[in-house]
Amino acid sequence: MNRTGSDTPTPARRKALVTGGATGIGRAAVLELARHGFDVALVYGSSATAAEATAAEARALGAQVLTLQCDVADDEAVRRTLAAVGEVFGHLDALVNNAGTTANWTMRDLESLDMAEWDRTFAVNVKGTFQVARAAVPWLKKSRQAGGSPAIVNTASIVGLRPGPQPLPYAASKAAVVNLTKTLAWNLGPHIRVNAVAPGWMEGEWMERMLGDRYDELMGNRARATPLKRCVTAEDVAEVMLNLITANRFVTGEVVVIDGGFTAST
Numbered sequence: 001m002n003r004t005g006s007d008t009p010t011p012a013r014r015k016a017l018v019t020g021g022a023t024g025i026g027r028a029a030v031l032e033l034a035r036h037g038f039d040v041a042l043v044y045g046s047s048a049t050a051a052e053a054t055a056a057e058a059r060a061l062g063a064q065v066l067t068l069q070c071d072v073a074d075d076e077a078v079r080r081t082l083a084a085v086g087e088v089f090g091h092l093d094a095l096v097n098n099a100g101t102t103a104n105w106t107m108r109d110l111e112s113l114d115m116a117e118w119d120r121t122f123a124v125n126v127k128g129t130f131q132v133a134r135a136a137v138p139w140l141k142k143s144r145q146a147g148g149s150p151a152i153v154n155t156a157s158i159v160g161l162r163p164g165p166q167p168l169p170y171a172a173s174k175a176a177v178v179n180l181t182k183t184l185a186w187n188l189g190p191h192i193r194v195n196a197v198a199p200g201w202m203e204g205e206w207m208e209r210m211l212g213d214r215y216d217e218l219m220g221n222r223a224r225a226t227p228l229k230r231c232v233t234a235e236d237v238a239e240v241m242l243n244l245i246t247a248n249r250f251v252t253g254e255v256v257v258i259d260g261g262f263t264a265s266t
Contacts, residue, residue, distance in 0.1 A: 013063070015039050015040075019043045021043055021098065022048075023050050027050070027234065030055075032238040072099045100124060125176070129177055159174055160177060189252055199258045227260060
């Protein structure tokens, strides 16, 4: 674990931890939380340059930001990371479990799957989500003891709820995150709320890699078939994450689909 960017905490601000916080949904969540009065521990896997850029943006919004490198599939590293965050912040009001990875494959060709990539996808997306949540619980409970309403938000996916073009291990892992969210909500209530978001087809680099040369064509088709006439953005997802953290105080164990109404109309 590497840590940079620690400075004097601001007691009036709430505290959050975001895994996979350097890019995409994680970056948007870090900035949305910073914008709404949170100091943020930004945990990243390998994107150190992007993590520091996101941290700089969050600091410009008034947040104290810790940047910490951690492989969430490594339980010892996770526990060291959470101990370091707790040492500086003293408690956590929110955890955004966003770290994720996927596998390479050729659609409909089951033999193209590398089982080592399958194992890695589950290690990060499922085991990592659980390990970070488990290590965060003592710090989230400290918020509760101080009168807060701590919350966990996990990043699932629409392909965890219905078939899609994503690689099999990714889709299966996100289905597991859906179940894990509900099971954690049962186990951690009434002290900590646990919900998940399930984004649909999202604009940006992730879907560009998934769709390749057909990105513009297929995303355009999806937008036209969506009641709100566009695809989801990372900022849309971050907005819902913030709402699940700061409001919706009697909502736990739920999965919020963020796809502009596509699945409701097909």
